[in-house]
Amino acid sequence: MEEAIRKARVLIEAMSWIQRFRGRYVVVKLGGSTLDDQTAVDSLLTDVVFMAAVGMKPVVVHGGGKAISAAMSEAGIVPRFVAGRRYTDNKTLQIASHVLVEDICQSIVDRISRNGARSTGLHFGTENVLTAEKLTLKDETGQPIDLGHVGTVTDVDVDTLVRVCSTGTIPVIPCIALSEFGHRLNVNADTAAAAIARALSAEKLIFLSDIPGILTDRSNPASRLSHVTGNQVRAMIADGTIAGGMVPKVEAALDALDAGVRKVHIVDAAMPHSVLLEIYSDTGVGTEIVT
Numbered sequence: 001m002e003e004a005i006r007k008a009r010v011l012i013e014a015m016s017w018i019q020r021f022r023g024r025y026v027v028v029k030l031g032g033s034t035l036d037d038q039t040a041v042d043s044l045l046t047d048v049v050f051m052a053a054v055g056m057k058p059v060v061v062h063g064g065g066k067a068i069s070a071a072m073s074e075a076g077i078v079p080r081f082v083a084g085r086r087y088t089d090n091k092t093l094q095i096a097s098h099v100l101v102e103d104i105c106q107s108i109v110d111r112i113s114r115n116g117a118r119s120t121g122l123h124f125g126t127e128n129v130l131t132a133e134k135l136t137l138k139d140e141t142g143q144p145i146d147l148g149h150v151g152t153v154t155d156v157d158v159d160t161l162v163r164v165c166s167t168g169t170i171p172v173i174p175c176i177a178l179s180e181f182g183h184r185l186n187v188n189a190d191t192a193a194a195a196i197a198r199a200l201s202a203e204k205l206i207f208l209s210d211i212p213g214i215l216t217d218r219s220n221p222a223s224r225l226s227h228v229t230g231n232q233v234r235a236m237i238a239d240g241t242i243a244g245g246m247v248p249k250v251e252a253a254l255d256a257l258d259a260g261v262r263k264v265h266i267v268d269a270a271m272p273h274s275v276l277l278e279i280y281s282d283t284g285v286g287t288e289i290v291t
Contacts, residue, residue, distance in 0.1 A: 014280040021279070022055035024203035025165070029193035031063030033210045034269035035104065042111065044208060047275035048170060049115040056203075057165040060112075060172045061196060063189030064096075064104045071095045083137050088148040088186045096186050100174035101125055108172045118169040122160065124178055130192060131155035132177035132185045151177055151185025153192050156199035194252035198259035204279065205256050207249055208269035213287030214250070216241060227288050230254050250289070257291050264289040 028048060034040055051058045065086065069079050072095055080087040088096065105121040112119035122129045132151030136144045164171050173196065175189040190207065197205040214236070217223040228236075233250050236242045242250055253264035267274040267286030277285045 017280045018054045021203055023057070025057045025059060025197075025200040026051060026204040026206065026279075027059045027061060027193050027197040027200070027202050028206045028208070028275065029061045029063075029189060030108070030208055030269075031065070031189045032208075033066070034208050035062070035064060036066060037270065040269050041108075043272045044269060044275060045108065045111050046115055047273055049112060049117040050276060051279070052117050052168065052170055058170055059161065059165070059196060059200070059202075060108060060170060061175065061189060061193040062100075062104055062108060062172065063175050064100050067099050067104060068092075068096045071099050082147055083139075083145055085137075085147055085150060085188075086186065088150050090149070093149045093184055093186060097124075097176055097184055100176050105172050105174045112170055112172070118167070119172055120164060120169055122164065122171045122173050123176060124184060127157075127160050127164075128178050129157040129160050129171075129173060130175075130177035130187065130195075131157075132179060132187050134179070134185065149183070149185055151179065151187050153177055153187055153195040156196050158199050161196070161200060188248065188252075190249050190252040191255075194256040194261075197256045197261045197264075201260050202256075203262050205253065205261050205264045206275060206278070207253070207264070207266045208275075209246075209249070209266050210269065211246075211266075212268040212271070212285070213266045214242065214246070214289075218243075225287050226284055227290070230257050230289065230291050233289060253289050257289065262290075 048058045072079050077091060101123050109119045109121050130153055132153050135147055135150045135152045139145055161171060175187050175192045177185050177187045179185055212221050213224045215223045237247060256264055265278050265286050265288050267278045271285060274285050
């Protein structure tokens with residue numbers, strides 16, 4: 001009986017959050033080492049199905065860099081990185097398209113369906129929702145750096161996303177976009193998720209990470225900040241507290257906040273049901289970034 005009462009209290013605590021977020025969009029970005037842990041993926045997708053069941057409108061965006069590198073290795077292709085980004089030639093683009101769309105995206109759709117919810121992949125093979133233009137960086141001398149078939153998102157098909165979500169279906173979107181001429185472009189999954197969250201004016205954008213959030217000491221998980229503002233994040237980037245692969249993630253978060261997304265969360269993908277704990281509890285388990 002005590003266990004039953006405890007469960008009831010948990011549900012009551014969650015009720016106010018459920019009421020507040022009903023009908024709101026939440027964008028969840030999966031990627032990195034998260035996709036290698038099948039138990040973690042199943043837990044996260046269960047959370048996504050729960051959100052849909054209580055009236056939120058989740059949208060899943062995913063990458064798959066490690067899986068792409070593995071597939072390239074099997075094909076005898078050595079991955080090449082330029083300015084920290086994967087150079088995407090024709091063969092790499094073909095492999096990335098197959099891995100992201102036919103393998104990872106379809107797997108996520110199938111897992112959501114097995115949890116009793118409707119889901120569909122939205123990409124160049126079904127209904128494309130991401131439009132991009134070729135991304136060109138500049139070196140120290142100002143000369144352009146060619147990255148191959150790499151793009152940056154310029155437009156999101158909001159009408160299609162709204163229509164799909166209105167039926168209770170959970171969209172799953174891989175980080176492959178189309179140019180205005182119909183050419184495929186490999187885009188960064190973090191910035192793609194931020195672009196979708198901006199376009200939908202999402203209530204929340206959630207990045208699943210391999211760390212528990214923003215840390216003031218990267219070697220100490222206990223230094224996690226549970227709540228920070230955009231200005232505090234910018235200061236931590238400037239002084240080096242936030243560095244490495246976390247920088248593009250938090251910069252995407254700041255862009256999303258500037259465009260009207262209410263809150264961005266960075267949570268530990270390895271923690272069971274971290275998404276639900278972050279959204280539907282009074283304390284949270286990750287880092288919440290606000291304007």
